Structure formats: C-alpha cells, structure tokens
Amino acid sequence: AEKASVVLALENHWGLTRTPEGLLRIVNAIDSPWLGVLMDTGNFLEDPYDKLEQIAAQAVFVQAKTYYGGGEWYTLDLDYPRIAQILKKANYQGYISLEFEGKEDANTGVPKSLELLRQAFS
Incomplete structure (x- = not known):
C-alpha cells in the first residue's frame, strides 16, 4: 500500500472484525499509516453507537447504511x-458513502437516504 500510496481500510464486518476489539486488534498490530478502519454504520447489530465510537478515531472511510422498505x-x-x-468528535474528515440495502425501489430509497445523510452531516 505504501509503495502505491494507497490507504487500505479493514471493514467492521463478520468473523474477526465483528467486534471493535477484533477489528482494532488487527489494525493496531499492523500499526501502519497505510491501514485504517472502514466504518460500516450498519454492521454492529447490538449497541452500535458505543461500538462506532470505539472505532471512529481510526476510520478512514465511512459506509452509511439505510434500509428504506426494510x-x-x-x-x-x-x-x-x-x-x-x-464522527465529528473523532475529527473525521473523509468521505461518507451511501450503502442502500432497503427493499424499497432504489429510485425513491436512494434519494431519501441521501437527504437523510445530508441533513445529519451538514
């Protein structure tokens, strides 16, 4: 990653990265400015806000999930x-991408999601 000047991000997902402790254990063990956390807002199913706080300081990219229509x-x-x-408290300055996972038609669910995110992050 360093040779290519590319920052890699490990997502909080399943397996070893399903908890903040597991995710940060890996990122901290590698201890490189070329590896950070991809914070997926929808992958901590229990106590998401506490867990998101634990990883926010090392986030280099954010995926914001929405579920219009379930x-x-x-x-x-x-x-x-x-x-x-x-994210503001963690001084996050990076991008926030939308990951629409709802069953609602994307032609209506995506615009609703973008408006929600614009209001929250403005």
Missing part, C-alpha cells in the same frame, strides 16, 4: 445525527 437480512433504524456527532 432490509434483506436485517433492518436497523440508525440515528444519523448521533453518528455524525461521533
């Missing part, structure tokens, strides 16, 4: 103003 595997009603405050 999710395929699960549905979370995430408090994006609260998530925005967590």
